[in-house]
Amino acid sequence: MSLVYIVDDEPSIQRLLVHWLKNQWNYEVKAFGNGTDFLNAFKDAEPDLVILDIMLPDIDGIEILNEIKTRNVELPVIMISAQGSVEVALTAIKMGAYDYFTKPITQTDKLAQAVKNALKQYEIYKQLKFLKEDLIAKHSFDNIISTDERMREVFEMVSKVLDNDITVLIHGESGTGKELIARAIHFNGKRKENPFVVVNCASIPRELLESELFGHEKGSFTGAHQRKIGKFELAKGGTLFLDEIGEMEMSLQAKILRVIQEKEFERVGGNDVIKTDVRIISATNKDLKKAVINNQFREDLYYRLNSFPIFIPPLRERKNDIFVLTEHFIKKANEKLKRNVKGISKRALKLFYDYDWPGNVRELENTVERCVILTDKELIDVDVLPQQVKSGETSMLPVNGRNIFDERSPVIPFEKLKEEAIKHALKVTNGNIVDAARKLKIGRATLYRLMEKYNIKNN
Ligand SMILES: Nc1ncnc2c1ncn2[C@@H]1O[C@H](COP(=O)(O)OP(=O)(O)OP(=O)(O)O)[C@@H](O)[C@H]1O
Numbered sequence: 001m002s003l004v005y006i007v008d009d010e011p012s013i014q015r016l017l018v019h020w021l022k023n024q025w026n027y028e029v030k031a032f033g034n035g036t037d038f039l040n041a042f043k044d045a046e047p048d049l050v051i052l053d054i055m056l057p058d059i060d061g062i063e064i065l066n067e068i069k070t071r072n073v074e075l076p077v078i079m080i081s082a083q084g085s086v087e088v089a090l091t092a093i094k095m096g097a098y099d100y101f102t103k104p105i106t107q108t109d110k111l112a113q114a115v116k117n118a119l120k121q122y123e124i125y126k127q128l129k130f131l132k133e134d135l136i137a138k139h140s141f142d143n144i145i146s147t148d149e150r151m152r153e154v155f156e157m158v159s160k161v162l163d164n165d166i167t168v169l170i171h172g173e174s175g176t177g178k179e180l181i182a183r184a185i186h187f188n189g190k191r192k193e194n195p196f197v198v199v200n201c202a203s204i205p206r207e208l209l210e211s212e213l214f215g216h217e218k219g220s221f222t223g224a225h226q227r228k229i230g231k232f233e234l235a236k237g238g239t240l241f242l243d244e245i246g247e248m249e250m251s252l253q254a255k256i257l258r259v260i261q262e263k264e265f266e267r268v269g270g271n272d273v274i275k276t277d278v279r280i281i282s283a284t285n286k287d288l289k290k291a292v293i294n295n296q297f298r299e300d301l302y303y304r305l306n307s308f309p310i311f312i313p314p315l316r317e318r319k320n321d322i323f324v325l326t327e328h329f330i331k332k333a334n335e336k337l338k339r340n341v342k343g344i345s346k347r348a349l350k351l352f353y354d355y356d357w358p359g360n361v362r363e364l365e366n367t368v369e370r371c372v373i374l375t376d377k378e379l380i381d382v383d384v385l386p387q388q389v390k391s392g393e394t395s396m397l398p399v400n401g402r403n404i405f406d407e408r409s410p411v412i413p414f415e416k417l418k419e420e421a422i423k424h425a426l427k428v429t430n431g432n433i434v435d436a437a438r439k440l441k442i443g444r445a446t447l448y449r450l451m452e453k454y455n456i457k458n459n
């Protein structure tokens with residue numbers, strides 16, 4: 001139920017207001033006879049509406065309005081003024097009061113309507129605020145799961161670009177989490193209250209991409225029946241995420257370059273110059289440098305976009321993340337599918353670990369979800385794994401010891417696993433460093449470094 005505060009020093013008016021609001025219109029009401037009492041109560045209360053007299057014995061109503069708006073600019077305030085003080089009432093409206101009524105209040109219908117509308121407007125505002133906060137929470141860093149050292153570097157890079165507008169290019173194979181990182185940058189940065197707009201340059205037909213980005217004027221080409229607002233305009237004040245930028249054709253690349261440099265553009269078929277204030281984050285799973293050498297991507301645009309590169313390593317190069325991500329995705333799938341799968345068996349987990357995950361985190365997420373759907377046991381087991389995961393190459397990592405889904409030890413001792421994996425690889429390759437490194441899918445230099453770190457002798 002909505003809570004209305006009434007501030008008026010005239011007992012007769014106060015009684016009348018309380019009567020209408022509480023007895024007739026069924027709101028919860030609290031009444032105050034002076035400004036000091038109200039302000040004291042207001043400190044730790046959350047009314048949905050304040051009905052405020054301008055002439056109070058202690059503090060000026062306008063001053064109180066100012067206090068209210070300083071604390072919560074959206075909270076509606078209906079002012080009541082004595083006859084003849086219309087000018088003051090207008091000042092109040094300019095300061096953000098919702099409406100005003102003069103004494104004696106005779107138009108009860110109008111007051112009832114104003115109260116209702118003000119409360120409704122405030123309710124909508126609160127809901128939007130909640131949704132926005134929810135959206136921001138969804139894209140907080142807490143939702144990006146990793147225990148990997150190189151991913152920690154990624155987070156560090158991300159934290160450096162949150163509060164500036166530097167153009168970021170995210171490199172990484174398909175499904176590694178490029179969009180997730182782009183969203184995290186936006187929703188944790190200073191533009192988070194403004195839109196995050198995605199354009200997938202690969203999925204939109206070439207001839208339509210330009211108008212998708214810049215919009216078009218009515219009649220600018222066959223089929224342009226109406227003016228269309230482009231993504232650059234929609235993203236105003238926010239972030240434009242250009243996904244798969246490597247697929248954009250050269251002529252359009254030139255136009256993007258111009259927007260980045262001049263911060264302005266025209267709609268297709270239009271003459272008006274439109275100013276933009278958009279942060280650009282782009283992503284690619286292609287080697288853009290190579291595309292530049294092959295004359296498929298403009299060098300100048302490449303350097304512009306790539307002023308701050310972030311590289312997300314593929315999942316097979318951060319295998320320990322498979323454990324934490326699997327656990328995370330089981331929880332997520334349980335919530336989504338209303339299931340209660342407790343974890344994954346050691347055998348199945350070992351196969352997950354051995355598999356290469358060409359589709360990276362996205363593939364892992366889909367696989368886990370599929371397993372949660374298919375299983376009728378408490379733990380995901382080998383029987384529900386997809387064929388390609390089951391037939392993964394022979395395992396080299398003995399996962400013995402603790403169950404990683406044991407409540408008391410949610411995270412496996414990864415360092416120990418790495419050490420085991422290296423020892424095992426050296427053993428089965430008879431100490432051949434080249435073969436062992438290949439088997440572990442790491443570079444030789446890394447292998448040497450890790451052997452030194454774990455004090456592993458090759459004999
Ligand atoms: N570190 C992570 N923690 C949690 N979820 C992740 C992580 N990385 C990726 N995901 C999830 O994996 C899925 C794929 O991520 P995303 O769409 O960001 O990848 P992408 O690199 O943009 O892929 P593509 O190139 O296919 O568009 C998403 O559902 C995302 O939430």
Ligand SMILES: [Mg+2]
Pocket residue numbers: 178179243
């Ligand atoms: Mg993507």
